[in-house]
Amino acid sequence: MSDSKKKVPKRRFEEFSNANDWEQRKLGYIADVTKLAGFEFTKYVIYQETGKIIALRGLNVKNGNLVLDDIKYIDESDFSKLKRSKLYKNDILFTYVGTVGELAIVPEDDRYYLAPNVARIRLNSDSSPIFVSQMMNGSTFYKRIIFPLIATSSQPALSMENVRKFDLMIPTEPEQQKIGAFFKQLDNTIALHQRKLEKIKALKTAYLSEMFPAEGESKPKRRIAGFTDDWEQRKLMSVFEFPVSTNSLSRSQLNYDNGEIKSVHYGDILVNYDSILEIAKDRIPFITNGVIDKYKPNLLENGDLIFADAAEDETVGKAVEVDGKTNEYIVAGLHTIVARPRRKMAKFFWGYYINSSIYHNQLLRLMQGTKVASISKSNLQKTCIAYPDNFAEQQKLGTFFKQLDNTITLHQRKLQKLQNIKKAYLNEMFI
Secondary structure (H helix, E strand, O other): OOOOOOOOOOOOOHHHOOOOOOEEEEHHHHEEEEEOOHHHHHHHOOOEOOOOOEEEOHHHEEOOEEOOOOOEEOOOOOHHHOHHHEOOOOOEEEEOEOOOOOEEEOOOOOOEEEOOOEEEEEEOOOOOHHHHHHHHOOHHHHHHHHHHHOEOOOOOEOOHHHHHOOEEEEOOHHHHHHHHHHHHHHHHHHHHHHHHHHHHHHHHHHHHHHOOOOOOOOOOOOOOOOOOOOOEEEEHHHHEEOOOOOOOOOHHHEEOOOOOOEEEOHHHEEEEOOOEEEEOOOOOOEEOHHHHHHHHHHEOOOOOEEEEOEEOOOOOOOEEEOOOOOOOEEEOOOOEEEEEEOOOOOOOHHHHHHOOHHHHHHHHHHOEOOOOEEOOHHHHHHOEEEEOOOHHHHHHHHHHHHHHHHHHHHHHHHHHHHHHHHHHHHHHHOO
16 A cells, blocks of 8 residues: 555556656646637538548547547548647547546547547657546546536536646656556457447347347248247237226335335336346335235236336337236336236247337337327237247247347446446546
């Protein structure tokens, strides 16, 4: 452990344990900090949808990386007037308007220029871009240095003068390089796990679109081996009954401490990993003893689908398949519709089918409202569904997607663990 009186971080590489204290420097002392002037943008920059030279905007700088999903090219601009805004490899980008404090390092020469709302930080030769950007990207640095300097207005912003005033604690160049290399390797590992997660989520999305029949079709494009029969096509209300009435509960009838039965409403249905849904078990309330008997007819059963019939986000029209202890939950009724299979169906099959884009696209055409979208029970009941009459095929499909989700969950947990490790190191390896 380091002496708290010394200007050194809590955690330090062994070879630097007896090295000199870190020194305080203003960012403007160790770097040239600038931005694209408004007149430069309006006079000399021409946005295009195709090209080679990219104007980096605030939305392209996120979580320490360049995000190039939405880009504008400026190949026809007057570059002779934009010399100050040309970006080079190892320049640091910093957002100073709106979402203040996002950073990224420019990866190569001759491809990028500054757009408005992004500052360029070009360090002198004895400072490490990775070290400085990692330091400035930490939550401690944001709270201690960045946040107090943000101008209070309808849109948060920093002046270049204030950016240049940032106080940085800097070690010698060899220690900067060592710390920078450490975080670079950690970021590469995080990026690797992120790509694995995105790949398997994309695989799941593809399977969901191919392993259930398209609307009006009787067979899916991709089939589990051994099954060839047409799928049944029915109205939802002919396959499901709707036995649970919708009764609202006042706050006085609920508590979050203990009880026998829990209450579920639309806000407890969570979209998870693109299409799987779950009940937010850690936050739903219990029903107080005085009113339990009144609501016991609304007890859910395993296999029930709980639809969210109104919401401000993508949850509307989605459903969670109940999978838990019998008689553990009831529906309080706030924007929920419960559908129960009229005969035994394989576990998980309906949960995945109902939340697939193939079925959900039907609901999108039936929804009403703008800010808060909703779908009525009568419209829901009239939607068309398809399913294999063979229980074994239902079971294999449900198991297949459940195993896929288990793999996604595993990758998500690994990624979250790595992100937490990085957060801890950022707090301990910088002052």
